[in-house]
Amino acid sequence: MAPPLPGSSGSTDSARGEQAAxxxxxIAQVWHPCTQMQRMQAVPPxxxxxxxxxxxxxxxxxxxxxANSSWWVNLFGHADARIxxxxxxxxxxxxxxxxxxxxxxxAVELAERLSALTGGVLGHAFYASDGASAVEIALKxxxxxxxxxxxxxxxEFVCVRHGYHGETIGALAVTDVAVFRDAYAPxxxxxxxxxxxxxxxxxxxxxxADVAARALDEVRALFEARHEHIAAFIVEPLVQCAAGMxxxxxxxxxxxxxxxxxxxxxxxxDEIAVGCGRSGSFFAFEQAAEGEAPLWPDFICLSKGISxxxxxxxxxxxxDDIYEAFLDDEVxxxxxxxxSYTGNAxxxxxxxxxxxxxxxxxxxxxxxxxxxxxxAALAPLAGDERIEHLRxxxxxxxxxxxxxxxxxxxxxxxxxxxxxxxxxxxPIGRTVYLMPPYVLDDELAAWLAARVRATLDxxxxxxxxESIPTRSxxxxxxxxxxxx
Numbered sequence: 001m002a003p004p005l006p007g008s009s010g011s012t013d014s015a016r017g018e019q020a021a022x023x024x025x026x027i028a029q030v031w032h033p034c035t036q037m038q039r040m041q042a043v044p045p046x047x048x049x050x051x052x053x054x055x056x057x058x059x060x061x062x063x064x065x066x067a068n069s070s071w072w073v074n075l076f077g078h079a080d081a082r083i084x085x086x087x088x089x090x091x092x093x094x095x096x097x098x099x100x101x102x103x104x105x106x107a108v109e110l111a112e113r114l115s116a117l118t119g120g121v122l123g124h125a126f127y128a129s130d131g132a133s134a135v136e137i138a139l140k141x142x143x144x145x146x147x148x149x150x151x152x153x154x155x156e157f158v159c160v161r162h163g164y165h166g167e168t169i170g171a172l173a174v175t176d177v178a179v180f181r182d183a184y185a186p187x188x189x190x191x192x193x194x195x196x197x198x199x200x201x202x203x204x205x206x207x208x209a210d211v212a213a214r215a216l217d218e219v220r221a222l223f224e225a226r227h228e229h230i231a232a233f234i235v236e237p238l239v240q241c242a243a244g245m246x247x248x249x250x251x252x253x254x255x256x257x258x259x260x261x262x263x264x265x266x267x268x269x270d271e272i273a274v275g276c277g278r279s280g281s282f283f284a285f286e287q288a289a290e291g292e293a294p295l296w297p298d299f300i301c302l303s304k305g306i307s308x309x310x311x312x313x314x315x316x317x318x319x320d321d322i323y324e325a326f327l328d329d330e331v332x333x334x335x336x337x338x339x340s341y342t343g344n345a346x347x348x349x350x351x352x353x354x355x356x357x358x359x360x361x362x363x364x365x366x367x368x369x370x371x372x373x374x375x376a377a378l379a380p381l382a383g384d385e386r387i388e389h390l391r392x393x394x395x396x397x398x399x400x401x402x403x404x405x406x407x408x409x410x411x412x413x414x415x416x417x418x419x420x421x422x423x424x425x426x427p428i429g430r431t432v433y434l435m436p437p438y439v440l441d442d443e444l445a446a447w448l449a450a451r452v453r454a455t456l457d458x459x460x461x462x463x464x465x466e467s468i469p470t471r472s473x474x475x476x477x478x479x480x481x482x483x484x
Contacts, residue, residue, distance in 0.1 A: 074309030106348035164242030197248035204360025212252035244431035245398035253288035276305035280394030377449030407463035443454025
């Protein structure tokens, strides 16, 4: 039975005390990610006791809809019975064995099934633990591949303005989000940064495809000048998530693929957030073809949803000719990268259970129906003059609160107000977005849209009230850390 809702008789003094105790202990001992710890006393972390389906429950009896899928990883809800059963079986069989000199069924089967999803064009899965690690691997593979081919001058990388690929040193070098990058800039290799195809940049009368074409012109000029030195271009297909869910036309991907082919530059596709059905197809890059012959990049990086929100796992798929460039009697010409938990059997088994769900439940078709329901429920926002750029791609929705209305610390304020409306939601700057688990029905979609609108109303009403001069003050202050 689910715990009672906040304010009910189940929310006892004892339960509230337990909730507060976990907050104090976490602040005292845990360094939380993407968090200014100075703000933790003002905005203590929300202790979660358990999860079930799309819901998370705290110790004091509160429930919260996981509107952002716990940082975009949870595809089928928390404590999914089928994934749980697969992991229990694997736990009793083989939790882990090193993948250097050994192998095991989950790692082999997962690699086979993912390759099959690309029609066998990409394969040879190289396993890691997280998205940034996958990006590091793809960058290293590209550079090392060119070196093995005698093209040592090809050691430069190109990324998209406002793109995000992780926060390790190599991944950060191809990330252009100032809050993550600037503090560590002296440690980073310099990458080429080209225009974003973000459709929000469209001038009056322009389409998203027009914006994409302009961005491709800049890529073409750079490739013409530097292609002998450029190893790879890395891109988030269709949605630049950390840029505030910046969405672009698939024409950009088609043009980018053609330019990389023409100039002999590897194309690395970062599907870490947008893959696994999140953007409407299993791989976001599939939409580059638009009904024509399939197009595939040279590398695909996967993480987040691939293990369903259960265990850390990432991987890189590559083309055969890249893999073959490393085959040699010399150890130094092999790919030199490893970590102790590479291809962890439990994580791979979770990923296989995720792929089983896609195959058995026709998840992509069900998501299309769910997406239509939530899009219809959010439709009233299209005429809301307080927001702009209401947009959707697959199972991702976003809108931007107008800058002059958002006030200070908007993201934090929205996050805290969302809790009061049973939402766990974390805006990026003034961009409110939804990336819910794939378990929506019409009723839940209507509920979610209503709660988002209610949260928006509450926050903007508070901002407006604070902006009205009082007898004692011209304006009340606001507070809020980044809650991207």
